[in-house]
Amino acid sequence: MSDGNEQGGRPDTVAPAIELRGISKAFGPVQANKDIAIRVMPGTIHGIIGENGAGKSTLMSILYGFYKADRGEIFISGKKTEIPDSQAAIAAGIGMVFQHFKLVENFSVLENVVLGAEDGARLKPSLAKARLLLTDLAKEYELNVKPDALIEDLSVGYQQRVEILKALYRKADILILDEPTGVLTPSEADHLFRILKGLRDEGKTIILITHKLREIMDVTDTVSVMRRGEMTATVKTAETSPEELAELMVGRKVLLRVDKKPATPYASVLEVENLRVVDENGVERLKGIDLQVRGGEILGIAGVAGNGQSELLHVLGGYMNGTGNIRVNGNEIDLTGKHSDGQSRRERGIAHVPEDRHREGLILDFFAWENMIFGYHQAPEYQKSRWFMDNNAIKQATAEKMERFDVRPPITGLTAKNFSGGNQQKIVLAREIERDPELLLVGQPTRGVDIGAIEFIHQQIVALRDKGKAILLVSVELDEIMSLADRIAVMFDGQIMGERLPSETDERELGMLMAGITDTGRADTASSTGAQRVDNPGIGV
Amino acid sequence: MDVMPKWADAFLIPLFSILLAFVISALVILAIGEDPIAALKLMIEGTFGRSEGFGYMLFFATNYMFTGLAVAVAFHARLFNIGGEGQATLGGLGVALVCLSVPWPHWTLALPFALLGGALFGAAWAIIPAYLQAKRGSHIVITTIMFNFISSALMVYLLVEVLKPEGSMDPTSARFVDGTNLPRLSDILGFFGIPFSSAAPVNISFFIALLACYLIWLLIWRTRLGYEIRAYGQSESAASYAGISPTRIIMIAMIISGALAGCMAINSVMAAERLVLNSVEGAGFIGIAVALMGRSHPFGIVLAALLFGFLVQGGAEIDFWTSIPRELVVVIQALVILFTGALDNMVRMPLERLFLMFRRKKPEGS
Numbered sequence: 001m002s003d004g005n006e007q008g009g010r011p012d013t014v015a016p017a018i019e020l021r022g023i024s025k026a027f028g029p030v031q032a033n034k035d036i037a038i039r040v041m042p043g044t045i046h047g048i049i050g051e052n053g054a055g056k057s058t059l060m061s062i063l064y065g066f067y068k069a070d071r072g073e074i075f076i077s078g079k080k081t082e083i084p085d086s087q088a089a090i091a092a093g094i095g096m097v098f099q100h101f102k103l104v105e106n107f108s109v110l111e112n113v114v115l116g117a118e119d120g121a122r123l124k125p126s127l128a129k130a131r132l133l134l135t136d137l138a139k140e141y142e143l144n145v146k147p148d149a150l151i152e153d154l155s156v157g158y159q160q161r162v163e164i165l166k167a168l169y170r171k172a173d174i175l176i177l178d179e180p181t182g183v184l185t186p187s188e189a190d191h192l193f194r195i196l197k198g199l200r201d202e203g204k205t206i207i208l209i210t211h212k213l214r215e216i217m218d219v220t221d222t223v224s225v226m227r228r229g230e231m232t233a234t235v236k237t238a239e240t241s242p243e244e245l246a247e248l249m250v251g252r253k254v255l256l257r258v259d260k261k262p263a264t265p266y267a268s269v270l271e272v273e274n275l276r277v278v279d280e281n282g283v284e285r286l287k288g289i290d291l292q293v294r295g296g297e298i299l300g301i302a303g304v305a306g307n308g309q310s311e312l313l314h315v316l317g318g319y320m321n322g323t324g325n326i327r328v329n330g331n332e333i334d335l336t337g338k339h340s341d342g343q344s345r346r347e348r349g350i351a352h353v354p355e356d357r358h359r360e361g362l363i364l365d366f367f368a369w370e371n372m373i374f375g376y377h378q379a380p381e382y383q384k385s386r387w388f389m390d391n392n393a394i395k396q397a398t399a400e401k402m403e404r405f406d407v408r409p410p411i412t413g414l415t416a417k418n419f420s421g422g423n424q425q426k427i428v429l430a431r432e433i434e435r436d437p438e439l440l441l442v443g444q445p446t447r448g449v450d451i452g453a454i455e456f457i458h459q460q461i462v463a464l465r466d467k468g469k470a471i472l473l474v475s476v477e478l479d480e481i482m483s484l485a486d487r488i489a490v491m492f493d494g495q496i497m498g499e500r501l502p503s504e505t506d507e508r509e510l511g512m513l514m515a516g517i518t519d520t521g522r523a524d525t526a527s528s529t530g531a532q533r534v535d536n537p538g539i540g541v
Numbered sequence: 542m543d544v545m546p547k548w549a550d551a552f553l554i555p556l557f558s559i560l561l562a563f564v565i566s567a568l569v570i571l572a573i574g575e576d577p578i579a580a581l582k583l584m585i586e587g588t589f590g591r592s593e594g595f596g597y598m599l600f601f602a603t604n605y606m607f608t609g610l611a612v613a614v615a616f617h618a619r620l621f622n623i624g625g626e627g628q629a630t631l632g633g634l635g636v637a638l639v640c641l642s643v644p645w646p647h648w649t650l651a652l653p654f655a656l657l658g659g660a661l662f663g664a665a666w667a668i669i670p671a672y673l674q675a676k677r678g679s680h681i682v683i684t685t686i687m688f689n690f691i692s693s694a695l696m697v698y699l700l701v702e703v704l705k706p707e708g709s710m711d712p713t714s715a716r717f718v719d720g721t722n723l724p725r726l727s728d729i730l731g732f733f734g735i736p737f738s739s740a741a742p743v744n745i746s747f748f749i750a751l752l753a754c755y756l757i758w759l760l761i762w763r764t765r766l767g768y769e770i771r772a773y774g775q776s777e778s779a780a781s782y783a784g785i786s787p788t789r790i791i792m793i794a795m796i797i798s799g800a801l802a803g804c805m806a807i808n809s810v811m812a813a814e815r816l817v818l819n820s821v822e823g824a825g826f827i828g829i830a831v832a833l834m835g836r837s838h839p840f841g842i843v844l845a846a847l848l849f850g851f852l853v854q855g856g857a858e859i860d861f862w863t864s865i866p867r868e869l870v871v872v873i874q875a876l877v878i879l880f881t882g883a884l885d886n887m888v889r890m891p892l893e894r895l896f897l898m899f900r901r902k903k904p905e906g907s
Contacts, residue, residue, distance in 0.1 A: 026897075319611070321780045342784025360782040363775045370768070375783035378769055387764045 015078030016043040017174055018063070023072030025058055032058040034229040036072070040174075040222075045196060047216040047237070050226030050249055059226070060176050064096045065089045070242025076174075088461035099179045101159050105152040107347040109162050110134070111143050115167050130169060134278070137168060139200040142191065157188035160493045164195065175199065176207045181215060185304050186478075186511035193219045213242040225249055249451065260462045263486035264295035269470035270316075270439050275335075277311045277494075285311040286322065287494040293470040294437065299383045299459065300485025300502075301474045304514050308494035310355055313443050316472070317352040320343035328439060342375055351432035353425075355443030355474065361428040367498035368407070369398040371416050372431050404428035406456060422453025429457060433464055438465060441476045458484055468481045478507050492516040545896050551841065555834050555881055557833065557888045559848070560878040573863050583862055584855025593855055595724055596741020599796065600808065601824075602850030604629075606750040607805035608828025609824045609846055610757050611798045613837040615681075617761055618794035619774040624670060624685025625688015625802040626825025627692035628663040632803025635705035637714050637816035641704075643721035645741040650888075652723065655807050656749070660855030662749075666692060671795030675788040681795075693819070700818055716815040725813055746808035750846075753801065760797075761839075770794050802828070834881040845881075852877060876884075 003009045023036040031193050044055050051204050061067045063074065065083040073079050076092045083089050089096070103112050110127050113134065118126045121508040134203050136146035145154070145161050154162070160180060167175055177196075181189040196219060208220060216223050217237060221288055224234040225248040232316045233248050270293040277286040286308050293299045314320035326333040328348050329512045332366045334340040345352070354360040362371050373394050381397075385392040395412045402410045405426045407419070416424060425445065431439060442461060445453040461484065464473050475481050481488055482502050490513035497513040545553075545621035567577035587595045592765065608625040615622035622628075624907060638875040645651035669685035697712070727739040762766040773780040773790040802825060809820050827849050834848070835841025856870035880888070 184750050218602070317782065318784060340784065342782055343785070346784070354782055356778075359776065359778045361779070363772055365775050366772070374772065374779070377765060377783075383765065387766065388759075389763065390767060391766050 003181040004539070013039065016040055016075070018079060019075040019078075020059075020063070020405075021073045021075070021514035023059065023062060023069045023074075025055075025062060025067060025069050029531070033062070036229075036231050038224055038231055038234065040205055040207060040274070042077070042173075043200060044221040045200050045208060045219055047208045047220035047223040048226060049216050049223060049245060050097040053495050054226040054249070055229040056226050056227075056405060058177060060178060060207070061095070061213075061371070061511075063089065064094060064176065076309075086433075088260045090172070093171060093173040095164075095170060095172025095175050097160065097167060097175065097177045097180060098162040098529050099164055103151045103159060103162060106150060108148050108150055109154075109165075110147040112162055113166050115166075117170050132505050133169060134165060135166060140202070141195050143195055155422050156183045156304075157185070160184070160192065166234055167249065168413050173534075174205045174207070178209045179211070181210070181212065183305055186507070187355060187515055189215070202323050212525055216245065217242055246451070251495065258458045258462060258483045260484075261466070263297045263465065265297040265486070266468055267295060268292050268538065269295045269329055270472065271325075271327040272316075273325040275315065275322055275326065277308075277315055277320060277322040279311070285494050286315070289324070289494075289496055291496060292490055293472050295438075295470050296465060296468045297469040297483055297486040298465050298473050300481040301472065301487045301491055302478060302481045302488055302510055302514060303476070305476045307491045307514075309476075310443070310492055311494075313352070313355060313472075313474055316345070316350065316441050317354065318342045323534070326483070334373060346375060346435070349438035349439065351435055351437035351439070351440040353428050353432050353443065353445060355447070357424055357428050362416045362424055365415055367415055368402065368413040368419070368427060369395045371427055372412075373403060375432065376431070376435060385516070401428070401430040401434050404434075405460070420450070422450045425457060426453065429460055433460060437469065439470045439472065439473050441474075444476065445473070446475075446477070446480060478510060482507065490514055546694045549892065549896065550863070551836055551838070553892060554885065554888050555836075555841075555845075557892065558880040561879060561888065562873075562876040564758055565878050565880075567870060569876075572866060573865070573869070575863065580859055580865060581861065583858050584851070585692075587858025588851050588854045591738065593738035593740045594745040594858065596738055597857070597875060598854040600741060600743040600812070600850070601745045602846040603750045603808045603852045604805050604821075605831045605846035605849050606754060606828050606842060607808070608802050608824050609831030610753060610816070610828075610839065610843040611802035611805075611836060612756060612832035612837070613835070613842060614761070614770075614827045615798040616791055616837045617767075618718065618770045619777075620671075620674070620791065620794055621682050622667070622795065622796075622798045622802075623682050623829065624667065624688050624799075624825070625828045626823070627689035628666045628799040628802035628820055629805045629821040630689075630692040630696055631666040632659035632663035632806040633816055633820045634696065634811045635659045635803060636806040637704070637717075638812045639701050640717040640721045640811065641715060642709070644659070647720050647883055648723050651721040652745075652751070652807065655721070655811060656679070656804060658811075659803040659806040660800035661803070663806075666798040666803070667795045667799025672793050674795075675791040681772075687714070689825070696818060696823050700816065704816065712818055715826070717814050721811055722814065725809070740813040740850065744808070744812055746811070749807065751843065753804065757801075757852055758839040761875050766793065772880040825856050829882060830878040832839065833885075845849040849874075849877075860879075 011065060018040040020036055020038045022033070023033050025033040036059060049300065060066065062069045064085065065085040065088050068084065074083055083091050083092065088364060098137070107115065107527065110130050112124070113130045114126045119129070132327065134145070134147050143165060145158050145165065151162065164175065167462055168269060180192060184192060196208070200206055208215070210216060220237045223235060223237050223240065223245065225232045225245060227249060270287055272291045274288055274413065275289040276284065279285050289312060301312070311320060312382060315322040315335065316326065321336045321340065326335060328350060331348065334336050334344070341462060358364060363374065373379070374476055376382070377389070382389055382394050397408065398412045407426045407430065409422050416427065419427065431446070445457050445461065461471060473481065473485055485502060488502060488505065488510065488511055489499045490515060497518055499517065500510065569578040570580055588598050608629060611625050611628065612622055615650065639652065639655045639658035666688060670681055670688055671686050673679040674681040687789040698754045700712040700714065706715045720771060723744040725753055726741065726747065729745065730737040755850045761771065769785045770790055770793070773785055773787060777787060780790070805824060806820070809824070810816055813820065831842055831845040831849055835845040852874050856874065859865050859869045859870055
């Protein structure tokens with residue numbers, strides 16, 4: 001593990017900003033981090049890339065004092081440092097920007113920045129100090145945020161800046177960002193990267209955790225790859241390629257594109273007209289959606305998370321009320337009332353792989369076999385009598401489905417939480433696809449799924465399409481939409497901004513639509529038929 | 542990944558909790574200058590040494606099985622039914638009304654109707670908080686606690702103003718007819734020629750409670766309804782994805798829960814042969830501890846109910862034979878409740894660490 005010391009590209013006379021030696025951490029029998037060694041040189045942007053579950057977040061949690069390592073040492077600027085809690089991490093000059101922001105929604109920017117780092121009992125001096133600092137930082141790094149704005153009024157991109165400001169206010173020299181672009185539009189992400197580069201040029205050290213190869217290539221100086229709890233390599237970004245990194249991540253060459261034939265769509269299966277949803281706060285989340293999905297095609301809904309895609313899936317899935325018209329194979333579907341629930345949707349041939357498999361798709365404390373019938377537990381073949389379920393038949397069916405979908409380990413009596421993300425998703429997918437639905441709703445099919453399973457999941461979705469079924473795919477991963485969808489509709493602020501064919505668009509144009517800019521200088525292809533050849537654009541890494 | 546094997550979770554944790562509670566109880570007894578070993582001996586002898594004491598233990602355990610099941614069923618739907626006390630009180634009213642309204646010729650006729658009466662009244666008392674929770678979002682903990690108070694006030698009114706026989710000074714109902722007397726365990730065992738104290742009130746209800754445990758086990762783990770109840774309890778969001786109606790589950794789970802609590806009255810009220818004030822005697826609350834300790838599993842509930850039956854009976858012995866005050870017996874029971882119910886993590890965390898240590902020494906299995 002000492003060969004990591006040669007990496008980093010700085011003379012050995014400079015002490016690394018962070019050096020970890022032999023860090024190990026186990027959760028029960030799961031070894032999340034195995035003998036990790038890494039040196040992060042000051043004034044660099046250091047990327048840490050790896051599949052979900054590779055141990056990136058665990059490692060950073062150890063560095064930020066959330067977990068205590070079982071073994072190993074941490075050196076900050078050459079000095080051995082103990083980090084028992086986050087206070088110690090802050091004292092050591094480490095700042096963390098979490099994937100899910102830790103902000104008080106109804107506080108102002110200034111109050112959030114100061115929160116927990118007040119100088120004394122009186123708030124005013126701290127606030128004044130913070131205001132001064134904020135103006136300085138705004139000038140220096142394009143980090144301009146209105147100090148008095150309330151967090152709830154800010155966009156996600158701005159909220160993230162507040163998180164960065166919080167860290168800087170606490171005099172952080174080392175900034176850790178955990179999957180920072182997951183919630184950002186492409187242009188917001190670009191802005192973030194400019195900020196990060198600016199901070200780096202001022203001598204700050206930045207650790208960027210991500211699973212997006214493109215970001216690593218764009219913005220980092222050095223990149224470390226994690227696989228199954230181990231640090232497999234540390235290389236200079238300039239000397240590597242996305243293909244090499246992908247291979248290091250999974251330990252084998254992966255197909256970064258989806259193998260599929262051009263779509264041959266049949267008749268329209270799903271027709272949505274003027275669909276509107278108002279949430280409990282009276283905010284209109286869907287503002288008149290019109291769309292159509294035909295049998296044998298995949299309609300991809302692109303968009304930044306939170307622009308109504310979830311609501312669209314929830315309404316179609318039957319557990320959110322809406323107004324408008326939805327027809328499946330010509331039959332009108334109820335959008336409110338007694339016949340608008342998950343059960344009646346399934347009876348109409350609508351299957352749904354929900355976006356959040358932990359909260360919706362699975363019951364984590366249930367066994368695999370109990371999860372394999374979830375939502376279909378009223379199906380006659382699973383019943384022994386009027387009241388009793390036929391558990392043996394269910395286990396039998398589950399074992400077969402687990403084998404067909406290569407769920408590992410293939411143990412029907414294992415609780416869902418004990419499967420990896422990819423295998424959990426395969427359970428959900430097996431359950432929904434094996435019912436042979438007319439329409440499959442799929443939300444974020446590969447979120448938190450390792451690359452090996454992604455390939456398999458994409459193949460299954462395409463296979464269902466090739467059987468002539470209609471598929472509505474919602475994903476915030478543009479790459480996924482670009483490679484999987486036969487048609488792309490972009491959602492922004494509860495509306496469809498436009499439809500494109502993957503062969504006739506690119507990520508830049510989609511990114512503009514995702515940001516609400518319709519004037520992309522190209523024509524809408526909403527009315528064009530799917531008979532056109534669909535070129536596979538691959539993944540634009 | 543589960544840190545501990547299932548058996549450790551189910552048995553070791555309650556065991557250590559009880560041991561801890563006993564150790565601290567012993568310290569308390571020591572502190573007031575009494576001998577804890579002698580006290581424990583007295584409890585054990587007083588319960589297992591004589592068939593009368595043993596019979597009382599089973600009698601109490603019968604009550605706790607019903608109320609423990611009541612709490613457990615609701616708990617599977619993630620509803621914390623604190624109202625077992627009130628539901629059992631109303632169940633008592635239901636049983637009493639059934640017993641008083643008809644001159645029952647034989648217990649075989651009286652029992653099914655009494656059971657029905659107790660269940661109906663208990664369920665009815667649970668329906669109102671359930672409806673408020675399902676439709677109005679009023680928290681079930683708050684409403685069921687309030688309903689406990691209402692039930693005891695209602696019972697005082699009914700016993701003083703309505704059910705009390707003319708001329709009596711005692712706020713109790715009239716005596717039930719002899720046809721409602723349930724066969725006691727001594728009668729049943731005597732049929733097989735086994736001697737058992739006829740002074741102990743334990744009766745056929747004990748077997749009905751055991752049957753109820755089995756039926757609830759079937760309901761929770763074998764039926765579609767049980768599946769839906771557990772699914773809703775584990776994840777409300779997942780349940781709504783699957784099309785399981787929250788309203789339906791809340792109502793049904795609470796109806797079953799209230800009915801079970803109400804059924805307790807066939808034991809307590811029919812054995813007393815009249816309805817008295819406070820016929821439940823805290824069994825509704827002990828049911829919470831029983832359910833917690835039994836991990837909401839019917840088998841665990843049987844064991845926990847027996848343990849609490851032992852504590853109550855043994856406590857009565859201590860109260861009777863020693864100068865340890867009655868209040869201290871309650872303290873001991875409270876300690877057991879505290880350790881098994883509320884301080885679960887205090888025992889769990891060190892145990893989990895212990896298991897981790899053992900596992901790490903072994904070569905890596907995964």
